[in-house]
Amino acid sequence: MQIYVKDRQIVIPGEAIGEQGKIRIEGQVFKVGKKFYSKVLGVVTLNEDAKILKVIPLKGKYFPVEGHIVVGKIIDVGFTSWDVDINSPYTAVLPVSEVTSKPVTISRTDLSKILDVGDLILAKVISFDLSKDPLLTIKESKLGKIPRGVLVEIPPQKIPRLIGKKGSMISLIKDSLGIEVIVGQNGRIVIVGDDPYRVELAVLAIRKVETEAHTAGLTDRVRKFLEERLRA
């Protein structure tokens, strides 16, 4: 049993990660014989205590997963459903039945009065497999149309880093700036706040997380950055 990489190391496709053994190797890897190789350009996270090694991609498109909360944009209004762009190769479908529990007479109500092209929504993926387009719902609490805010896009792989351990990073940004940040797992973030300067600071903080996502001690650096800028 052997591990060839260090924690926080950048790996390229085809790079040997390690051999099967006590440490579980998961994430974007493939196996030939007993050896594991990285599938993507990614970063290694090695947790010696939990005996887990993970390869996390640095870039890539969003692939829907059941249960994910995503920020979507309405791109088309149909007779019984909406087409939603969720920043993925697959266009998502939002049926009327997942929008309102009130009966809607399709012939009389124009669906664009409920949600129109260009509207942003916070939705949940209820089903997706690679042979069918993802299905969304907005029938749960906190989900639905996002009336205002600033939209920021980052690679979806960096969303866990933006949220941080138990939400440490995102609550740091929210609390120190006193604004609301809506995070979609698909890499779209909506910042809602009244003070344009603070909204801009939040955008800068998110961009900082994006460029430095693969480095350690990022939360402290973001805290410092925000404190410095807030004093100025």
Add this chain to the structure above:
Amino acid sequence: MRKCPPERLIDENGRRVDGRLPDEMRALRIEAGVLRNADGSAYVELGNNKVIAAVYGPREVIPRHDALPDRAVLRCKYTMLPFSVEERKSPQPSRREIELSKVIREALAPAIFLSEYPRTAIEVYIHILEADGGTRTASITAGAVALADAGIAMKDLVAAIAVGKIGDLLVLDINGVEDRYGDGDMPIAMMPSRGEITLLQADGVFTPQELEDALALAQKAIQKIYAEQIRALKSKYEAVKEGE
């Protein structure tokens, strides 16, 4: 434009027209992530060749009926820009460009986990800014880096180099003049860490022994290219680490 062929392709000291030794590669420089609007990109300079590769995807397939239910469609487009050669090249896709697009696609496809992205398209656009022999191999090298930079799942990178023949002598990485007046050209592409060949073409006559020698010569150069590809991909992120 060069009006007459050079007197000799190899001088009395065993040097080639550009002063290289037979087993010497031209200077190579690779940069990853040079374009902002593409999902992945790479720039490769191999001697006088200048190649830019841009990758888009996986994204929706247009037209829709081209989509495959179980894997991604890989599309490659190799284009030589009008100013890339001495005499203006017509921008219309030539027979050669269409063929090279196919050849490059088939050299890159075995390295990609296409079945991870059903019903999508991965598009690779390769533009030759300047050509001096060996653009297809430089294109494959650039395409592989751009694909990895786009975050697409791959088995390995792909690196490529050509081996030529002048008289009875095998020479590595032939340039434009050697390609035109030499006796053979054999482009080879490999997945370097797996040792699998994804492209092997040849024009000219090679004996079985020469083929073996050419492969060995190419393999050594491909490991060098591979090291440069790795450096290009990693340096982008490692620079951030040092700059903090």
